[in-house]
Structures are given as structure tokens and as C-alpha cells.
């Protein structure tokens with residue numbers, strides 16, 4: 001199973017503020033969707049709560065140390081169905097919420113999938129990089145500094161090689177540019 005981090009990171013490392021994104025960047029949301037659609041996405045409880053709904057067309061696995069954590073109901077008040085580790089996961093790209101209480105269990109649970117995307121936040125990125133679990137980083141590098149309270153962790157750039165970069169320049173409406181960049185782990 002390939003483990004890929006997906007994150008949008010400002011020049012000063014900021015990724016979030018008040019449990020939301022510091023910028024409005026529809027191009028990045030579209031890129032995120034195109035990148036992750038059909039694959040499981042693994043996230044921390046706070047990131048799930050910032051989105052507050054399962055991302056469609058993806059298995060949404062949420063980590064919480066609290067075994068009784070439950071996602072809030074749908075807009076119409078219907079309780080959400082959740083699958084709890086170690087119950088059988090659905091195959092394919094069903095919109096579904098699943099929960100696990102630790103990272104090794106979550107990754108073991110997902111090991112039958114070809115690729116899993118770690119979609120945040122700061123806490124989850126940090127653990128995955130520190131534990132050397134990451135094969136690839138797909139970063140939206142935003143060429144501006146933002147105020148915030150969540151940052152992308154320091155990571156060992158020597159362990160990864162830039163393999164692709166798509167530059168998006170500033171526009172009259174948006175004074176800053178951004179790049180979609182892929183870094184692949186250098187094999188030992």
C-alpha cells in the first residue's frame with residue numbers, strides 16, 4: 001500500500017487556523033478531489049470535524065483516541081453510519097466513515113488498498129513522517145505567508161526527491177501563486 005500525504009502549505013509552514021483553512025483556493029480543492037477520489041483518506045478527528053461530513057466517493061477513516069467518538073449527524077439530522085475497527089471495510093470508493101483509535105491499526109486495516117491518502121492535520125502528518133510511514137508527499141506550496149495555529153511539520157527533505165511541479169502564477173484576483181508539487185521517497 002502506498003502512503004501519500006496531501007497538504008496545502010503556506011510559505012511559513014502554516015496549514016490551518018481555528019480548525020479551518022486560512023485561504024480560499026478553489027483550484028486546490030479541485031486538485032485535492034481529483035487526487036484522492038476513489039481512494040481511502042485517513043485523517044485526525046479535528047480535520048474531520050473541520051470538514052464535518054464524509055468526503056464523497058472515498059472511504060473516510062477518522063482517527064480518535066476516544067473509542068466512543070462519533071461524527072455529528074447529517075444536515076437532515078440522520079445519524080451517520082460508521083464502521084469501527086476491526087470490522088470489515090467496504091471495497092471500492094463508497095462514501096463511508098470508519099474510525100480507528102490508533103495509527104498502526106488504521107494502516108493495517110487499510111493495507112488491502114493500493115493507496116491511502118493522509119489528509120491531515122498537523123498532528124497526523126507529524127506522526128506519519130516521524131515514523132517513516134510516508135512514500136510520497138503531494139504538496140500545494142502556497143507562495144505567501146499566512147497567520148495560523150497549525151503548521152506542517154519539519155520533514156527530512158533528503159529522504160524525498162521532487163518528481164513533479166506544476167506552477168500556478170498569480171492572477172489579478174489572487175496576488176500570490178502556488179505550485180502543485182510531488183515528492184517521492186528516495187529508495188535506500
Ligand SMILES: NC(=O)c1ccc[n+]([C@@H]2O[C@H](COP(=O)([O-])OP(=O)(O)OC[C@H]3O[C@@H](n4cnc5c(N)ncnc54)[C@H](OP(=O)(O)O)[C@@H]3O)[C@@H](O)[C@H]2O)c1
Pocket residue numbers: 006007008009014015016017018019020021043044045046047048050063064065066069100101102103119120121122123124125127150
Ligand atoms: N492545509 C491543509 O492541507 C490541511 C489539511 C488538513 C487539516 N488542516 C488543518 O489542520 C488543523 C487540524 O490539525 P490538528 O493537528 O490540530 O488536528 P488533526 O491531526 O486533524 O486531529 C488531531 C486529533 O486526531 C486524533 N489522532 C491523531 N493521531 C492519532 C493517533 N495516532 N491515534 C488516535 N487518535 C489520533 C486525536 O483525536 P482525539 O483528540 O479525539 O483523541 C487528535 O486530537 C486544522 O486547522 C485544519 O484546518 C489543513
